[in-house]
Amino acid sequence: MDANEIRPAITANRVPTPTLERLATYLKCLHDVAQAGVTTISSAALQEMAGINASQFRKDLSYFGEFGRPGVGYHVEDLHDRITAILHMDVDQRMLLVGAGNLGAALAGYTGMSDERLHLVAAFDNDPARIGRKLGQLDVKPVEAITAINAELGARIGILAVPRSAAQSVAVLMIAAGVRAILNFAPIILRVPSHVIVRNVCVTQELSVLCYHLEAMPTDGTDPQREG
Amino acid sequence: MDANEIRPAITANRVPTPTLERLATYLKCLHDVAQAGVTTISSAALQEMAGINASQFRKDLSYFGEFGRPGVGYHVEDLHDRITAILHMDVDQRMLLVGAGNLGAALAGYTGMSDERLHLVAAFDNDPARIGRKLGQLDVKPVEAITAINAELGARIGILAVPRSAAQSVAVLMIAAGVRAILNFAPIILRVPSHVIVRNVCVTQELSVLCYHLEAMPTDGTDPQREG
Numbered sequence: 001m002d003a004n005e006i007r008p009a010i011t012a013n014r015v016p017t018p019t020l021e022r023l024a025t026y027l028k029c030l031h032d033v034a035q036a037g038v039t040t041i042s043s044a045a046l047q048e049m050a051g052i053n054a055s056q057f058r059k060d061l062s063y064f065g066e067f068g069r070p071g072v073g074y075h076v077e078d079l080h081d082r083i084t085a086i087l088h089m090d091v092d093q094r095m096l097l098v099g100a101g102n103l104g105a106a107l108a109g110y111t112g113m114s115d116e117r118l119h120l121v122a123a124f125d126n127d128p129a130r131i132g133r134k135l136g137q138l139d140v141k142p143v144e145a146i147t148a149i150n151a152e153l154g155a156r157i158g159i160l161a162v163p164r165s166a167a168q169s170v171a172v173l174m175i176a177a178g179v180r181a182i183l184n185f186a187p188i189i190l191r192v193p194s195h196v197i198v199r200n201v202c203v204t205q206e207l208s209v210l211c212y213h214l215e216a217m218p219t220d221g222t223d224p225q226r227e228g
Numbered sequence: 229m230d231a232n233e234i235r236p237a238i239t240a241n242r243v244p245t246p247t248l249e250r251l252a253t254y255l256k257c258l259h260d261v262a263q264a265g266v267t268t269i270s271s272a273a274l275q276e277m278a279g280i281n282a283s284q285f286r287k288d289l290s291y292f293g294e295f296g297r298p299g300v301g302y303h304v305e306d307l308h309d310r311i312t313a314i315l316h317m318d319v320d321q322r323m324l325l326v327g328a329g330n331l332g333a334a335l336a337g338y339t340g341m342s343d344e345r346l347h348l349v350a351a352f353d354n355d356p357a358r359i360g361r362k363l364g365q366l367d368v369k370p371v372e373a374i375t376a377i378n379a380e381l382g383a384r385i386g387i388l389a390v391p392r393s394a395a396q397s398v399a400v401l402m403i404a405a406g407v408r409a410i411l412n413f414a415p416i417i418l419r420v421p422s423h424v425i426v427r428n429v430c431v432t433q434e435l436s437v438l439c440y441h442l443e444a445m446p447t448d449g450t451d452p453q454r455e456g
Contacts, residue, residue, distance in 0.1 A: 018246060020440050024433035029417060049417060087436045088443040095435075103334035110415075110431055118435055157438055181438040183431070187338075189257060189277060197441045199434045203338055203411070205252035206427045207323075207346055207385065208315045210409040212248050213425045214384055215316040 019060045023083050025050045026060075030080040042073040092117045094153055096179065098170050099161030100125040100133065100140040103185055107161060108136035121153050122146075126166070143173060150177040160184045247288045251311050253278045254288075258308040270301040320345045322381055324407065326398050327389030328353040328361070328368040331413055335389060336364035349381050350374075354394070371401060378405040388412045 029049045033041055047057045064086050084090045097104055100123050108120060123135045124143040133140050141149060158179035162170050167186035174182060181197045184190055190198050257277045261269055275285045292314050312318045325332055328351050336348060351363045352371040361368050369377060386407035390398050395414035402410060409425045412418055418426050 015440070015444075017437060020437045021433060024430070024436040025417070027436070028415065028430070028433070032417070051417070086440075088439045089436055091443075093435075093439055093442075101334065102330045102337065106329065106331035106334055107431065109330065116432055116435075118432070118439075156442055157435065181442050183434050183438060187256065189253070189260070189279070197438060199438055201429060201431070201434060202252070202256070203335065203429070204344055204346070205249060205256070206411050206429060207321075207344075208252040208255070208317055209245060209248045210385055210411060210425060210427055211316045211321055211346075212243070212314075214321075214409045215319075216243075 015063050019063060020087065022050070022052060022056070022060050023087060025052070026057075027080060027083045027087070027089075030076055030083070034076050034080060039076055040073050041076055041079075046074065089116060089118075092119060093157055094119050094121045094155035095157040095159055096121065096146065096150060096153070096155045096174065096177070097123045097135075097159045097161060098125070098143055098146070098174065099159075099185075100127075100130045100135050101161065103161040105135060107159060108138065118157075120159075121155055122149055143170065146173055147177040150179075154178065156180045158182045160186060160190075162186060164188045243291050247291060248315065250278070250280060250284070250288050251315060253280070254285075255308060255311045255315070255317075258304055258311070262304050262308060267304055268301050269304055269307075274302065317344055317346075320347060321385055322347050322349045322383035323385040323387055324349065324374065324378060324381070324383045324402065324405070325351045325363075325366075325387045325389060326353070326371055326374070326402065327387075327413075328355075328358045328363050329389065331389040333363060335387060336366065346385075348387075349383055350377055352377075371398065374401050375405040378407075382406065384408045386410050388414060388418075390414060392416045 026046065029046060030041075033049070043054065043057060047054055050057070052060075064082070081090075095118060097107060097120055104123065104125070108123060120136070120138065123138045123140050124146055125131055125140050126143045130140050131142050156179060158171075158174040158177075158181070160167055160170060160174070160182055164186045167184065167188045168190060171182060171184070171190045171192060175192065175196055180195065182190065182192070182199070184198055184200045187202055187204060189200070192198055254274065257274060258269075261277070271282065271285060275282055278285075280288075292310070309318075323346060325335060325348055332351065332353070336351060348364070348366065351366045351368050352374055353359055353368050354371045358368050359370050384407060386399075386402040386405075386409070388395055388398060388402070388410055392414045395412065395416045396418060399410060399412070399418045399420060403420065403424055408423065410418065410420070410427070412426055412428045415430055415432060417428070420426055
């Protein structure tokens, strides 16, 4: 079965977001073991590596039909390619970045994206001191030009790396320029039309979860809940 | 009921991590409406703001006893304080940062933390060009000194903002220095002892979820799954 055959069924399903997040974790593990020259992996080894229990793992993969062979495990490259196709990471995706400060520079230099088919194609800022500078391979453009520039580029993913105070207005500009999916790093809940998807990366939220677990952790050193 | 009374019951529960993440989202919403001078909010308004449905919202709060009054809604400050106590964000937490590059600088300057009782108390790097420089209010220290420095500071949270290749070895240093909770930005699955909690912020994983939803999104403009 190739990637094209399974796509319609996937699209029809409503796959829970946590499943999608875990699939991306499995992909990262499979990438790492493939780099190490491993060609097959047992489901137990993959579960341990991803920090996910067996029943959750089976349930996650069950959304997408049969995987693996009993007693043999998974062919690393096959499973990697299947999950890549499920997540639609097998097609090139163009991305815009708004915010060329420290965070924008970190994202532009992020090596985790270089393995993927995710391409940062333009970077914007509203600060005259930053416009015209290089951010990685890109020249920083004025944010007012985003619609004109994206008319050529056709990017549908936007990365929002601006301060909280600017985030909502920049999101509006991005959406007007054709962006349909926003990765938001500002600590604000964006108001967007229903056809636009937002994922928030919120450092405070992540730290809240750590604070909870730190305090809830038994003093005997065992661990209430592991994160994948 | 004050925060101290509810703490033991909370600790005994095993609250699912997605619930904790949503509680942090509610907290962000409540903070925003409080800033705007709002003193009471209906559950419908809060749900809409957080992008979370009513049954999920009720279920999340049900882990922690009764909240709100029928027909009146929630007192914003009370609910904010209750959730803050649940997440143990009402006590000061000290944090170490390792990695004083662009990402480290962005995190040190992150305004989202300034409202909270999260205090970045030391920053480290292994690059002689960065050691001794200022990162926000902090002088960057050599990572070799982390154990000696944290013996004084007693921070239990560590933020890992180093390249993938260094992440595992830096995690080992952090844990030896007394860190029990790690926020990891490197695209690698860390191997840690069972008494250490890890949260991963993975940009590729977030983008994978966006890619999936972009492709799975109906062409009529309706939206299969909103993110909070």
